[in-house]
Amino acid sequence: MPEGSQPDYSGWKGNTGEWNRLELLANSDEGTIKTWTNGELIHSVTNYKKEDTPEGLSIALIGFDPNYADRYSSLVFRMDDIYVSSSPARVEISSSAIWSKTNKNKEIQPKVSWAESEIEVSLNLGQFVEEEDLYLYVINDNGEVNEQGFRICPKCPNKTQLKLE
Numbered sequence: 001m002p003e004g005s006q007p008d009y010s011g012w013k014g015n016t017g018e019w020n021r022l023e024l025l026a027n028s029d030e031g032t033i034k035t036w037t038n039g040e041l042i043h044s045v046t047n048y049k050k051e052d053t054p055e056g057l058s059i060a061l062i063g064f065d066p067n068y069a070d071r072y073s074s075l076v077f078r079m080d081d082i083y084v085s086s087s088p089a090r091v092e093i094s095s096s097a098i099w100s101k102t103n104k105n106k107e108i109q110p111k112v113s114w115a116e117s118e119i120e121v122s123l124n125l126g127q128f129v130e131e132e133d134l135y136l137y138v139i140n141d142n143g144e145v146n147e148q149g150f151r152i153c154p155k156c157p158n159k160t161q162l163k164l165e
Contacts, residue, residue, distance in 0.1 A: 003070075004064055004107045006031040011041055012042050013033070013037045014037050014038065014040060015038070015110070019104070020104060021036075021037070021038050021039070021103075021104035021106075022035070022037055023035065023036040025088055025143070026028070026034075026048070028039060028048065028050040031046065031047055031048045031049065031050075032044070032045060033045040033048050038103045038104040039102055039103040039104060039106075057090070058141055062079070062082065070114075081107075081108075083108045083127065085148055087141050087142065088139060088140075088142075088143045089114070089140055089141045090108055090109070090111070090139050091108070091111065091121045091136065091137065091138055091139070091141060092106045092107060092108050092109060092136075092137045092139065093107050093109060093110040093124075093125075093128070093134050093136055093137070093152065094099070094106040094107075094134065094135050094137065094149060095128060095132050095133065095134060095135070096135065097135050097148065097149050097151070098147060098148065098149065099123065099134075099137055099145050099146065099147050100147060102137075106137070107120065107124050107126035107127060107128065108124065109121035109122065109123065109124050109127065109136075110124055113146060114152065119138065133151065133153065134152050134153075135149025135151055136149060136151075136152045137150075137152060138151055
């Protein structure tokens, strides 16, 4: 296999015995696969070649497949809050005001509608409580995100209006 085409989880950067956030972004058109653990990029495949088939990538196998089962005989792998999309575009909230410091402390917000001038989501507090200071982030189709979060109020008396320019 060409160098850079196979992921290596030997330095996965997770926290044993805790929930960890695993993110995977695969783009067969660009030949890239990237994986993050708790917000840190752990591998980046740049020469992925899609099989010659009209079918897209499949999530039929989801989870941890180490290919070396004897090394992980006592591994317990549980998953929760699985989110699948055909685009990296999404909305997330975090208790961190700065995106690059969010690590695993963020929650994807289920999309209700997405238009050029308006995005509507259904609030998913997940790990957070309503009393916390929370910040909103919008990630576009190119994976670009506002580094400074927009402060939100989960129990605001009125609908929060954000204008993105």
